[in-house]
Amino acid sequence: MTQHRPPEPRADPRADPRRPLTLRDVSEASGVSEMTVSRVLRNRADVSTATREKVLAAARSLGYVPNKIAGALASQQVNLVAVIVPSLSNMVFPEVLSGISAGLEDSGLQPVFGVTNYNPEREEAVLYEMLSWRPSGVIMAGLEHTPAARAMLDSAGIPVVEIMDTDGAAVDSVVGISHRAAGRQMAEAIVAAGYRRIGFLGTKMPDDHRARKRLEGLTEGLEAHGLALAATEFYAGGSALPKGREMTKAILTRAPDLDFLYFSNDMIGAGGLLYCIEQGLDIPGQIGLAGFNGLDFLQGLPLRLATVDACRREIGERAAAIIAGRGADGLVGGVRVELTPRLDPGDTIRRI
Amino acid sequence: MTQHRPPEPRADPRADPRRPLTLRDVSEASGVSEMTVSRVLRNRADVSTATREKVLAAARSLGYVPNKIAGALASQQVNLVAVIVPSLSNMVFPEVLSGISAGLEDSGLQPVFGVTNYNPEREEAVLYEMLSWRPSGVIMAGLEHTPAARAMLDSAGIPVVEIMDTDGAAVDSVVGISHRAAGRQMAEAIVAAGYRRIGFLGTKMPDDHRARKRLEGLTEGLEAHGLALAATEFYAGGSALPKGREMTKAILTRAPDLDFLYFSNDMIGAGGLLYCIEQGLDIPGQIGLAGFNGLDFLQGLPLRLATVDACRREIGERAAAIIAGRGADGLVGGVRVELTPRLDPGDTIRRI
DNA sequence: CTGAAAGCGCTAACAT
């Protein structure tokens, strides 16, 4: 068998003056063992007050910042929760994120955010990247994932909460609303108010499954009353409010006899509403309008757009609570929370 | 001296069936050494095609996800960039973040976002937390930080880019606009258009330094023409669009003779604009309006609100480029990029 | 209450 001479040891990294400080530096500065320094910095109770103060003084004066990478490797514990959402730009996810932040307060866990741009491959890549940091849990928007992503979630061995949507099979826990039901609910309200020629204006994104499900729910709900959508208008990119205006103009030009417009979100709905007001249309008499999300910026418009509250903040809070609760005692997985969205008719649906 | 018997070795962690997979599992499954497996998974060129495929097949079939914690500890390299912003909820930071994401594409670096809610202590805590993961760089909104935060940034030994604002002393690099100059620029435009009774509507947050600087710039610019603000209105919490409407009503009730309203951001400006239109005021003849940020949702309003573009996306991209460029070769720090905001008079400032 | 030793899972630096 070949003899291996041990390779030269690396140069002592402590020679580098710009190197980040280590526990050892604090240990030497305070005259306390590394182990005890570590105890102090992790706020463990079994250290004498005198020692504790000596250590804290040394750490502070040196400007020591602990290395969580080493800590996580040694303890096999990472206080991070991966949060993966499709977008930050449409006002709905920021509110979910703030709910998550709030729900994680005082749990010792920290959210880390990733964005997929409604792209399943990107979602898979972001998930892989995040799992490689071994987070304590995952919160993810939606139930539709690539097979590889699903496999990763299955075998990660950590709590997974899928949020926003309950129409489908979950990996583990799920917190959300039924978008299909929200669509049906809106159909009922529209028909009950006496509208009959209904148009839909929405996004073209094939991977916005929640918008798709709302449209399906709407269609089913109308069918139940023997009605069908009279016209549809889709858009791809661009800023939603101006798009809503343009699309509304387009659909009303093509189909001037529409008496109701259902928008797949409040932002394009607001654009449409402003357009209709400008055109001097009688709202909600001549034409009714509704959006989706319950954004409270709608309260600032000349007429309050009818909408369905998506319970965004509560979804974030409940999802966070499930992850945070898991560490405690019960390793109960598979929690299912279906919230009930509230329809607010605002000023743009006829009262009967 | 006391004799220490070596403590019992820990139980073999590989006994736990739910334990995450390690390189060693892939090594055993593929019959290739751990080191070579590591090379394959890091896409290094010096591996034969046959070996590479064997390893990849094994890794895939096992569902192996590398442990970046261990990798980072061993290599002393973390491909993360800490990004710290005050808020996600006002449409301006998401655009900065997307600029950062874009600027980091193909650099091998990944942004990680933290939110401070305009709270300096929270900023300090978030920074501490993030630095403890030893990121490769920090991008942070604003130039005002607690002394402790500044000390951490100084001694972190990594590139730091402060963004959005150039009015003040930077820790390292800075990319932004001068909000003071933006305020002065607006004052010039207002005065040049013949307005004389100017009101300001803004936020009460003491730690929104950029809004404060815009107000200071506006005041200075007016003073240069012998003018002073005729009225001001501040708000604290709540949703910006409805608030803008309320505040506008309030200020015009108190001071009905105002002929110009400068809003500290586009969202409250849009609320104010909608209110003025509703009241049948002649815009921009009787009263002029302007906001700040260059949000493109303004394009959907009945009249386009005058605004100043804050170059949000470009700021994100340039900041990211500075961090990404640093790894390459030149360790040049202290880059200073001051962008020139563009004033768009829209439809709400008189043309002369 | 404090300390010593081992090792978390990976990669740098060699050696072949």
Added chain:
DNA sequence: ATGTTAGCGCTTTCAG
């Protein structure tokens, strides 16, 4: 092109 060894900076485990 592949393998061997040591060690990254902490925490766990045990001993005192």
